[in-house]
Amino acid sequence: MKFTLAWLKSHLDTQASLDEIAAKLTAIGLEVEGITDPAAVFAPFVVAEVKKAEPHPNADKLRVCEVFTGKETFQVVCGAPNARAGMKGVFAPVGSTVPGINLLLKAATIRGVASNGMLCSEREMGLTDEHTGIIDLAPETPVGAPFASVMGLDDPTIEIKLTPNRGDCLGVRGIARDLAAAGLGKLKPLDIVAVPGSFKSPVAVRRDFSAEDDKACAIFVGRLVKGVKNGPSPAWLQQRLKAIGLRPISVLVDITNFFTYDLGRPLHVFDAAKVKGDIVARLAKSGEKLLALDGREYTLDDTMTVIADDAGPEGIGGVMGGEHSGCSEATTEVFIECAWFDPVRTATTGRKLGIHSDARHRFERTVDPGFVRPAMELATRMVLDLCGGEASDVIVAGTEPDWQRSIALRPTRLQGLVGFDLPVDRQVAILESLGFTVTKTGDSLSVAPPSWRPDIDGEADLVEEIARLHGFDAIPSVPLPVAGAVPAPALSLSQRRVRQARRALAARGLVEAVTYSFIKRAEAEAFGGGQDGLILVNPISADLDAMRPSVLPGLIAAARRNMDRGTADVALFEVGPQYASAEAGGQALVASGLRRGQTGPRHWRERPRAVDAYDAKADAMAALAAAGVAVDTLMVMDGAPDWYHPGRSGTLRLGPKTVLAAFGELHPRSLQAMDIKGPLVGFEVFLDRVPLPRAAKGGGGRAKPALKLSDLQAVERDFAFIVEAGVAAETLIKAVRGADKALIARVAVFDVFAGQGIPEGHKSIALSVRLEPQQQTLTDAEIEAVGQKVVAAAAKACGASLRG
Template identity: 60%
Template sequence: MKFTLSWLKEHLDTDAPLEEIVRTLSMIGLEVEEVVDRSKELAPFTIAHVVSAEQHPDADRLRVCKVDTGKEILQVVCGAPNARTGMKGVFAPVGSHVPGTGIDLKKGTIRGQESNGMLVSERELGLSDEHDGIIDLPADAPLGLPFAKYAGLDDPLIDIAITPNRADCLGVRGVARDLASAGLGTLKKLDTSKRNGSYESPVVWRRDFPADAMDACPIVVGRHFRKVKNGPSPRWLQDRLRAVGLRPISALVDITNYVMMDLGRPLHVYDADKIEGGHLTIRFAKDGEKFLALNGKEYTLDGEIIAIGDDHGVDDLGGVMGGERTGVSDETTSVFLETAIFDPIRVAMAGRKLNLLSDARYRFERGLDQTSPFWGTDVATRLILELCGGECSDVVVEGTEPEWRRSYDLRIARIAELGGVAVKQGEALRILDILGFEAEPKADGVFSVTPPPWRGDIIGEADLVEEILRIHGYDNIPVEPLPRETTMPQPALSPAQRRVPLAKRTLASRGMVEAVTFSFMPSSQAALFGGPVKPEMMLANPISADLDAMRPSILGNLLAAAQRNANQGYPDLALFEVGPQYADATPKGQSAMATGIRAGMTAPRDWTGQQRPVDAFDAKADLLALLEALGAPASNAQVSTDAPDWYHPGRSGCLRLGPNVLGCFGEVHPRLLQAYDLKGPVAGFELFLDRVPMPKAKKGSTKPFLTLSPFQPVERDFAFVVDADVAAEQIVRAAKGADKVLVSEVGVFDVYVGPGVGKGRKSVAINVTLQPTERTLTEEDIEAVSAKIVAQVEKATGGSLRR
C-alpha cells in the first residue's frame, strides 16, 4: 500500500515529522517497507531559463546555451534537439549527481567550448524513459525554484505492508485512522455529503442468483450521470495516482482509482449509452461465456464466476475487472456508477481461475466496509460533478445492506492477562473509540464492544485486546524472563522433533540434495500413486490449475524434479525431501515422510569404469542408513516383497518390524518412468517417520563402557546352494543365529546362477566374522562354529553347503 505524506495529511491533522510517522506505523503493525524521498536526490536541480541557444561552431548537433539559473548566467553545451532560446528547462550544476545515469557532473570543455553543468531529460532524472530531448517546462515556471518542488516530487512516498486481515488499511484513510489512535494527530472528518438527484435513472439493477446464493452480491448501488465531460483529470489527481504507480487515464477512470486508493472503496463506471436494455443484471456467468476485459484480453467464464451484463452479454466481472465494450472514453457523456459488495471468496476464486489480478480484486477478496456502497456513491458523486460537470440521477439500490453488527464482551482485566501489560480503562476506551468501535458499559470493568463495519476481522475478545495493545504500543510490554524450573536448561526439541533435522543431515551426508516441493501435485500424476484421486483430496481453490490434488506420495514430486533436471542436461542426481504426504482428508491420513530418489548412474564416467546404473540396493542402503541414524533396530528389520505398485514388482521391497511397515524401497516402475518421461533407471525409498520406534531409554545418564576385544577376529567364507526364491536375508539371519556370542557380522559377497548349481537354484556366498572375547580361537573352535553355521543355514533354507 503506497501513499504520499501530503495525501496522508488530507485525512490526518498532524505536525509529526516523517521519521516519527514511519516509526509509529511499524510499531502499530503497519510495517514500513520503503520510504522514497525524491526531493533529496533532486535537490541540486532547479528551473532555469535558456537566454540563448547558438549553434556550436565545431559540431552540427550541439548548441552553446547561455542559461540563467536565477543566481547567475552560465554557459552550457547541449545536444538536445529541442534546446532553443527562450525555453525553460531543468538545470544540473557542476558537482551534482545525475540519478538516471549515475554520473557526477564536472566542469568540462566540449569541442573547444566550456560547459558548466547540463540541461537534463526525464530519463536523466530517473522520471521516465523519455530522452529524445531535455525537459521543456511552461513559460510561467518560476525561475530558480527547485524542480522537485515544482513537479510535486518533494512529497515523500511511503510503502507499507498490509497483512490479509487489515483490508481497512488498503485506503489512505484507514492508515490515518490508525495513526490518529496512536496519538499522532486528529482524524479529519470525511465529506460524505449527499447530492440529491434531479431525474430518475434510466439504468436499473437486477440480481439473478439462486435463492441460496444471494450472498454473492448482497447489495449494489448505482447512479446515472448525464451531460458529463470526460477528459484529462486535474494535475493534483494525476500526481497522486502517478505517485502510487497508477497511470492517469481520464477524469472518470481516475476518480474511481482515486477513491479506491484513498478510501479503500473500489468503484466502476460504465458508458451508459452503451448499456443495452436499460438494465444491468448481476448473475453467475454461463459455462463457456466469453468476456472481453479492459486489459484487452478475452476470458472464458464458468458458472461459478460473478458476472454483470446487459442484453448484449457480460460487461463486468464482479469485483475483478470491467469490460472493454462498455468502458468510458473521451466521448462519453452519460455514465452509470457501480458501487457493490461481492462475496470475497467468489471474487478470489474467479481471479485465480482466470489468473486475473487487479487492485479491485485485491480489496474485494479481503472484505470491504459493509456500509461503503452508500457513502462510496456519495463521495464519487461529488468528485464526478466537480471534475466532469453534468447532473446526477436518483440513487438506485438492489438488495439490502449485509448484517455486520455484532458485539463482544471486553473485560478490561483481560488486557493484562492476555497481553502482559495493564492499560487503564480510559485509555483502552479512547483507543477503541478512535478506531471506530462502540463500547457500552455492561458491568464493572466489562464493556459490550461493537466493531465498525470495516473491521470484519474482529471475532472475539482476544482481537479487541490485540487492538488495544497494538495501539498502546508493543514496546510498552515489559520484558519478563521465563522462570527457570530446573538447574540445567531442558532441550528445546523432543527426540521425536529432532528426527526431522537428523533425517535431513543423514541423507545429505550420503550425497543427496534436499528438495522442497509443494504439498500438492497434478491429479493426473497423483492417480499414479494408489489409483483415482479421492474427491476430498482435490483442492477447491488450487494456486495453479495443474496443482489441483494433495500429494499421496512425495515420490511423484521428486520424479517431476528429476525430469526437469534431465531436460536441462543433468540426468544423474540424488534428491530427498522430508515432509508430509496425504492418504485421505483425516488427520490420521497425513504421514510424515522421508523420501528420496537416485536417478541415472552412480558416478560420473571416468577411466576406472566405476560407474553403474542405480538399482534397488542403492535405495535400500539409503533406507537402512536412515533407520540406523534414527536409532531404529535396522538389523532386526525384515524385508518383504509387497511394495506399492509404483515400484518395480521384482526389484523392490518393504522393511518391516513385525507387522509394522517402516518403509519401502526399490526401482521405480517403468510405467511411472514413461509417465514422467524419464529414461531411467530411477531407484527410490519412502520412510514413515512416525512409525519408526523411538530408541529405548537408557538407564542412567552415563554412557556404557566401551568394550573392545584384545583377541584377533577370524573370517570364514561359506557358499550355500539354495532354491532361487530363497532370500539372501534368510541365510544371513540363520548364520547370525548360529552363535550369537562369537558371530559378530555376516555379509553377502556373491550370488551365482548357472551351470554347476542346478536349474532353479542359486549359490549365495557369505562372509562370517567371528570375534572371540575370552581367548584366541583354536582350529577346533572355528570348525565347531562353522559346523553350527552350516547346520543352521541348511535347516532354515533347505539348502546345502556348496562343495
C-alpha cells in the same frame, strides 16, 4: 499501498514529520517498505532565465546561451530548437546527475566553446518522453526557485506493506484513521452532503440472483449525471495519481482511480449513451464474452458476477469494466456505479481470468459494506465539481450486507495473550479511537467492530488491536527457562534410529529413493492391501488410488523404470510409512530395500554373482544393527509374507512372536503383478517394533552395554559337526555360543558340506569359534575344556557329532 505525504495530510491533521509518521506506521503494523522524496532527487535543479541565445560559431544547430540562476550566470551550449532569449527553463549545474538519462554533468568544451551545465527537457528530468525541446516554464516563474517546488514534485511518496486482513488500509483514509488512533494527529471529518437529484434516472438498476447467490452483489447504488464535460484532470489530481504510478487518462476515469486509493472504495463509470436498456447485476452465462478495459477479451462462466445491459455484459463485477461502455472525451452522460461484491466470488473470478486489478485487490479483501451510499454522494459531488453537469436521483437495488456483530472481551485476556496489562479505561479508549463501539457488561466488554473492519472476528483480534496501538515494544522480554546445563537431544531415540538405519543401508551400496505413498489398487492387492478403507476418494491420479500396504511396490516400480533405461543391476532402499488399515495404529514406519542383478561390477579378480536371499538378509540385519538391535540374539524363522518366495525367504524375530524384519526373494506372482522380470530380493525392517532400551538406573538416560576391551591373546578354534540335513545352522550356532558365554565372543559358519564321507540325510557344518579371555591368558587345558563344552552343547541341542 502507495500515497504521498500531502495526500495523507488531506485526511490527517498532524504536525508530525515524515520520519515520525514512518516510524509510527511501522510500529502499528503498517510496515513502511520505502520512502521516495523527489525533492532530494531534484534538489540541484533550479529555475533559470536565458539572457542570451546566440548561434554557435562552429555548429549550425547549436546555440550558446547565457543562463542566469538568480545568483550566478553560466554559459551553456544547447541544441534545443526552442532555446531563446527571455525564456525560463530548468538548469542543471555541473556536478549534478540528470535523473532521466542518469548522466553526471561535467564541464565540457563543445565544438570549441565551453559549456558549464545543461538546460533540461522533460525526458531528461524523468517526467515524460518529450525531448523535442527544453522545458519552457511560464514567464512569471520566479528565477532561482527550486524546480521540484515549482512543478509540485516536492511531495514525498510513502509505500507500505499490508497484511491481507487490512483491506481498510488500502485507502489513504484508513491509514490516516490508524495514525490518528495512535495519537499522531486528528482525523479530518468527511464532508458527506447529499447531492439532491433534479430528475429521475432514465437508466434503471436491478439485481437478478437466486437466493443462494444473493451475496454476489448484495447492494448496487447507481446515479446518472448528464451534461458532463470529460477532459484532462486538474493538475492536483494528475500529480497524486502520477506520484503512485498511475497514468492520468481523463477526469472521469481519474476520479474512479482516486476514490480507489483515497477511500479504498472502487467505483465504475459507464458512458450512459452506450448503455442499452437497464443495468442488471447478475451471474454470467457460460460462454459469454467481454472485451475489458485492458484490451483483452475474456470468456466468462456461470460463477462470475457481471454488470450487464440488454446487449450483454458491460463489466465483471468487482474486477474490471468493459471497453464498450467506457468513457471517452465525447462522453456527456455518465452512469456511476457504486456496489458491494462478494469477496470470495471476486477472488475466484479474478484467479480464473488471470486479472489482478486494483478493484479486485480491494473487493477480495472486503470493501466497507457500510460506505456504499456515502461514497456515491462523495463521487457525485466530485464529478459535478470537476466535470459540471446535473445529477439524477439515486437508484438503489438490494440492501447493505449484514456486518453488525458483537464480540465479548475480557480485559484480563490482554495479560494472558501479550504479556502486559492495561487499565480497562485505556483498553476502551484504544478501541473507541479505532471506531469500535464498546459497552461494559459486568466484568467483560461488549465490542461492536465498525463496518470497515471485517477482519475482527474474536477476542484475540481485539487484544491484538489494543496491543498494536499501545505498542508492541511494551511486551516484556522474558528469558526462556534453562532446563539444565546440557540441552536435551533435538531428536528422540526413534528419530535417531531412522537416520542410523538410513545411513547403514546407504553404506551397503543401496541408493535411497522416495516414492509415492499411494499406488495402483491392483498392485496393493498383490502385497496384501487394497482394502476399501485404504482407497483414496480423490486421488491425484486414477492409477494412484490406494495407500501402499508395503514400500516394496514403489521400489519395484522404480527398479522397473531403471531397467527400461538399461540399468540391469539395481539396489534401492526407502524409509517411510506403509499402511495396514485406516484405523489408528494402522500405519508403520518401515525401512525397505531391494536388489536385482549382480552383486558388483565386472572385475578380473572377482567374479560377480547373482544377488540372493542372503544379501537381503544381510541388508536387513545391518539396518537392525544400526537401530540398536543385538542381531546375534535374533531368531531366523520362516513365515515371510505371501509376496516372498516361500522356500527362499524368512523372518528375523526377537523371540518367537515379535517379527522385526522379513526378507527373501520376491514371489514370481508378485513380480508378474508389477510387470517386472526377476529374480528380485528384498527386505522390510519394521522400525516401530524395535523395543526401546530400559531406562538406566537412577532415571534419565538409557542403559548401554559396557564396552569390554581386553589386551589378552584371543584364540580361534575350528569345529566341524555332522548334523541331520534339516538342522538349521542358526540352531547349532546358538548352542555353541551358549557353551561358555564368558569366553566365547563370536561363532561363525565357514563351510557347509554334504556328499562323500557324510552319512545319507546329514550334512557337515564347520564353525569358527573365537575365545576372548578377560582375566588371564588361556592355557591349553582351559582351551581344551572349552572345546569339550562346545562339543557337548552341540550334541545336546542338535544331536551333532564331531566330524572325523
